[in-house]
Structure formats: structure tokens, C-alpha cells
Amino acid sequence: MLCIYYLYGMNRWLIYLTFSVIFLSVDAQQEWMGNTTPTYQALIQSLRAMEKIIPRIKLFNMGNSDVPGVPIYLCVLNAEKDSTSTFLKARKGTTLLFNNAIHPGEPDGVNACLIYSKAFMDMKDFKGQDPLIAFIPAYNVGGMLNRSATSRANQNGPEEYGFRGNAQNLDLNRDFIKMDSENARTFVRIFHALQPDIFVDNHVSNGADYQYTLTYIASVRERIAPSLGELMYDRLLPEMTQALKKENWDLFPYVETVKETPDDGIYQFNDLPRYAMGYASLFNAMAFTVETHMLKPFPDRVRATYDFMKYLIEWSKENAALIETARAKSKEWTKKKAYFTYNYNRTADKDSILFKGFTARVDTHEITKIGHLTYDISKPYERKIPFYKYYNPKDSIAIPSYYLVRGQERKIIEQLVANGIAIETLKEEKKLRVKAQVVRSFDAISKPYEGHYMHPSKEIERVEQWITFRPGDVLISTKQIGGQFLHSVLQPEAEDSYFTWNYFDSYLQEKEYFSNYVFKDKIKEILQNNPELQKAYETKRQNDTDFANSEWQQLYFLYQNSVYFEPSYMMLPIFELE
Ligand SMILES: [Zn+2]
Structure with a gap:
């Protein structure tokens, strides 16, 4: 059944090829539809050749x-005469941005975009006012250059491809908030120069086997602006699903399994801001990840990625007015939000979804003698399975009117500005009543994740006090289009905040200390001047034997509660102004 299906698909592909007017060599075109993907140099050369022919x-x-x-x-594609007018057109009109080879071992989008560009050369019905189509031919350059035939052990082609990590061995699809790579800095420049309405990141899946070639992830609906949720989930996706049926593709949600096989149900993927798609959605782009299935032949995966791209562009062309309205509403929604919601968790609620799978069974392996999972592709099935797609925010916080960031936090200030956040640098000293973010507890993971000992759990207290701000400190209004991004990075409890990614570790350590033999002479005076502290100290001494028997514990308790203790300890350089 599967073979007939593929053959039918391939015929359509060949028909398409025959009707294309070929400017570039036929060999090059066929290569993009075969089982190979170009090297970085060949890729750029091909695009250069097209640029020379078509203005x-x-x-x-x-x-x-x-x-x-x-x-x-x-x-x-559909560019203007120079970069200034092209980027202006992108920001004003409807724009789609496709990202390829963030994982260069998954190069389907590289080939699909080459083929689309070639087809675009011949599209007579594409007008200047139609959407602007932008794509990053290959994002992870270091990974692209690190080619082999073996780094994707479970993938069916192409013959050679790049490696997942970049030159620094970073997974760039975790780097959009922490921005450790030059790639991320360049991506942010591209993203804000274009301000795309629709963003697509092209990938190839890992995991279970099933019948689908083409799966997608869309942003968690509960996290994005209602106007975008409605347009994506109630219009775009159902219409795309119908359109792609014409090409014999079943468009299906990304298969993230609840248990080992999809039989027990699938989850909606949680697109945190660290991922390309989650990042794009913070700026109210309608964001998708395309995941083709690793075990389907490369030419078919390329064709599926191409068809998704083609229909998404066609849909955007027809529905540009709807896109613009939904986007405008989403910007208002961001500016008017009173609460920032975060720590989204899946609920136990489930939908039922018709799934086209393969029967799973456990066989004993002849070498390991251990039972192992096998999908029997001669036994396809269609069955309803549970789909857990609903999320709820666990936490929320009232959005302040302004944030203040200390001037020494240059990296943070640079990153905020690079992300399109408007800031005001203080010219003179200013004393303000603000809420200081003070860390009461935190943990760290035991092994580094993407170069960071992240802090997944923390307790932060907001302590109201007068703080003197200096020239160079920055004031940031929260009433801006990038508001969702701003809160996601500056609210320390959020999943991908700068605190979570270890930006503030130097503030989590005491810098001064005391010597017992000197400090013991001061405690009498400290207690006399602070009757409340004296009471707390006596109670603790009576109720806590360890404390009563430890000179160090007693002295440290009094030190911590005295004027000698450093006020900046555990205080983050981020303040909230109501
Ligand atoms: Zn990937």
C-alpha cells in the first residue's frame, strides 16, 4: 500500500518537473529532487545563479x-530593488520566513527552498504586492560544513548531510533566548529586520514509526494571542490539511508519544521560547515546525516540505488581509495584557484523533536476546488515539509598568535591544521606590545543558524598597510589542528566563565575610539595638539544639540580620516599577 502511495506521489513530482522552465542546469534541479542535498558552498552558488537571472x-x-x-x-523571493526597500516591504506587508538546516542532518527544507526558488522564477501570477517570501538557506553553517553519511543513524537519506551541533557543539534550536552563538545573533537581526507574520522551522523527526510523512507543530494555543490562535487553528490548519490532501499528503500533528508507542496517545509539543518556533511566537508570528518522518525516503520528505511551503504561501496570498488583522489585534493584546502567565503544563484533558499507525510488537532479538520493539509496516492500522493538547499556565504575575536593568548588565541590555525592545538609558541619578527581585532559593541541574547549569526551580521574593539608580541604568516600558519576550526573559521564574539560563550566578554568592573572633564582640551591641532580632535569636536558641551548640551558626544568624550583611546578596540587577 505504501509503495503505490509513494509511486503516485513521485509521478506528480515528475509532472511538475516537466512543466518547469529550466534556467539552471537540469542536472542541478534533479539533484535537489534526488537523494542528495547540496553542500553549503553549492547551495549558495545555486541561489547566486538564480539571483543573477531574476531581479x-x-x-x-x-x-x-x-x-x-x-x-x-x-x-x-518577491524582493524589491535593494535591501532597504525589501526589508521595509517585509515589515509593512505580509511576510513568511522559513528556516532551514538548524539541524543540518535534517536538510529537507534546504532542497525544498531551492526547488521553490526555481519554481518562483517561472511564476507569472506572483505580483509585487503579494507576500514576501524569505528563507535562511542554511542556518547552522558549522554543522553544514561537518558532513558525513552516518550521524543520523535512523534516517532514510540523503546520502550525505551535516551535523546537528554547530561548531561550538551547541544545538541552535535551544539557543534563541541565551544567544550563545553568533548564529542566534544573526537570526535575531534577520527576524527583526523582517518582522515575519508567519515563521516555519524545517526539521525531520525522530521517534516512533507511523504512516505519515508530513507532521507539524503549531504554537501552544493557550499561550498565544486569541486572534492568532483562531486564525491558525480554526482556518489555516484545517484549510492547509484539505489542500495538502490534493497532493496526497495527510498533514498530521507531530507525534510526541505519551508512552513508547503512539497507541497510548500523543502530546502537543510545548514550544518554549528557547526553540525557534517558541521564540517567533513571542513576537506574535504564527509559528510552525515542519517535521517530516525520518524513515520515509528523502525525495518524498523534500516533496512534502515543498508542498507544505507552497500551500502555506498560497494560503497567505489569499488570506493576507486576515493575517494582517489578526496580527494587529495580537499586538494590541500584548500591550494590554495585565498579567504575564508562565510555566505552562499539559492538562489531563484529551481529544480523540484518528491516527494512521503501524502495529507494534515486541520480538526477541537474535543477538541481544532481549525483547525489543518493532513496527510491522505490513500491518498498518487506523484507530482513534488520545491527543493531549491542552495547556494551562501554572503561574502568573502582574505586569509592572517598567523594568529597570542595571547598566553593568551589558549583555542583557544588548540582547534586549537586538530583540527590538525600546529602552531608555538614564542620564542622571534617580531614586525610585521599586520591587527588587530577591532570590530566596534555587537549584541547579547536575550536568550542563547546552553549556549551562540551568536553574529549573527557584523562589523569588519581590521586596519593595528605595533604590538609587545611576546614569547608564536602563528603564524599559512594558507597553511594547515585544512585551511577551520581555517578561519571558526578565521574570526570573519563567521557564526560559535569563535567571533560568544562569545569567545572574555572580549575584548568588556572598562576597564579604566575618571572622568569628572579631565579630563575637559586636553581637551584644547588635542585639541591644534590635529587640525584635533579640527575641527571634532567643527563640531560635531555645528551640534548636544544633543552633544553640554552634558558635558559627549563631554568629552567622546575627551577621545576616545586621547592617554588616551585604544588601546586594541574592538581589538580581532587575527591578520592577509599578
Ligand atoms: Zn530537528
């Missing part, structure tokens, strides 16, 4: 990658 195709060098001297490019 509406432009290739821009957008800045550094992780490899010195090798830039990250942006290719724009």
Missing part, C-alpha cells in the same frame, strides 16, 4: 555564523 530574487549576507568568515545568508 525579484535577492540573496543578502546577514552577518556572522559560528564559522569565521562564512556568513549566514537570507534569500528573499
